[in-house]
Amino acid sequence: MKTMAREDRVLEVVVEAVDTLVEDFDLIDFLHMLCDRCVELLDVKAVGVMLADPGGNLEVIAASDEHTRLLELFALQHDQGPCVECHRTGTARLDIDLTSPETVAAFPAFAARARRTGFTFTHALPMRLRDQVVGAMNLFQHSRRPLATADVRLAQTLADVATIAILQQRTIEHASVERSQLEAALHSRILIEQAKGILAERRQTSVDEAFEILRGYARPRRLRLVELCRQVVNGELDTAVAFP
Structure with missing residues (x-):
């Protein structure tokens, strides 16, 4: 550069x-x-x-x-x-x-x-x-x-x-929220890893590519990444339609 x-x-x-x-x-x-x-x-x-x-x-x-x-x-x-x-x-x-x-x-x-x-x-x-x-x-x-x-x-x-x-x-944030911030992040991390695996398996692609697809979908829609992943994991989002 x-x-x-x-x-x-x-x-x-x-x-x-x-x-x-x-x-x-x-x-x-x-x-x-x-x-x-x-x-x-x-x-x-x-x-x-x-x-x-x-x-x-x-x-x-x-x-x-x-x-x-x-x-x-x-x-x-x-x-x-x-x-x-x-x-x-x-x-x-x-x-x-x-x-x-x-x-x-x-x-x-x-x-x-x-x-x-x-x-x-x-x-x-x-x-x-x-x-x-x-x-x-x-x-x-x-x-x-x-x-x-x-x-x-x-x-x-x-x-x-x-x-x-x-x-x-x-x-x-309040002290109690402070203690829970990283705990929430770790829980979010689990959801994200699960969603990456689900999408990678369904699309027959790499986990890295699946993660980029999730991020690319969430950002322009101002959707929190963890919320998108929760929808994928819980079957609330039709991945075949959302990620053609």
Whole structure:
């Protein structure tokens, strides 16, 4: 992407992100947008986002594709990987060579799984505001080269915008709602995964393509993604008509 074109697109993305910071914003769709924009603007192939629940336990909330989502779930199941460590420490982990035994000594199982997915380099950035860490964002590359300083700054900026959005919601809402926000997001995540699977099976397509079809249907109709997925799962929407 040429420099001026990239700068213009960065500005558009920041405006797009700010526009979502309304009282009733869709957290999951917002974080998927974050993943998509990182892949678009940065020299990376995939992105995953983990958030901590009220008990401090990480959960995979969004990813740029299904392979990355499963890789992030693997990291949580084995309690290892750069994103897990980044959340614990609140500090960035950059330019991690997944092919180096010395570099990945602390998370060999995750590194092996990542390599099988096709990734050779990874980076983890904290989603934090001052001392409060709400999660972490993982960036993956197929190439073995450091992430450019400008890309690191932009990625951290986008992660910071997402953090502010999440914390803003928690400030606006009552404490009881704050505790339930992520629980609701996790429930929504289950509905979305079910709907993706149903649509993928019916259309005989990939889960990733099914997800893009759902998002493409919801957005122009100003329909919350989770509400659309609930309709699909409950059989309230004729998918053959809605998604010809």
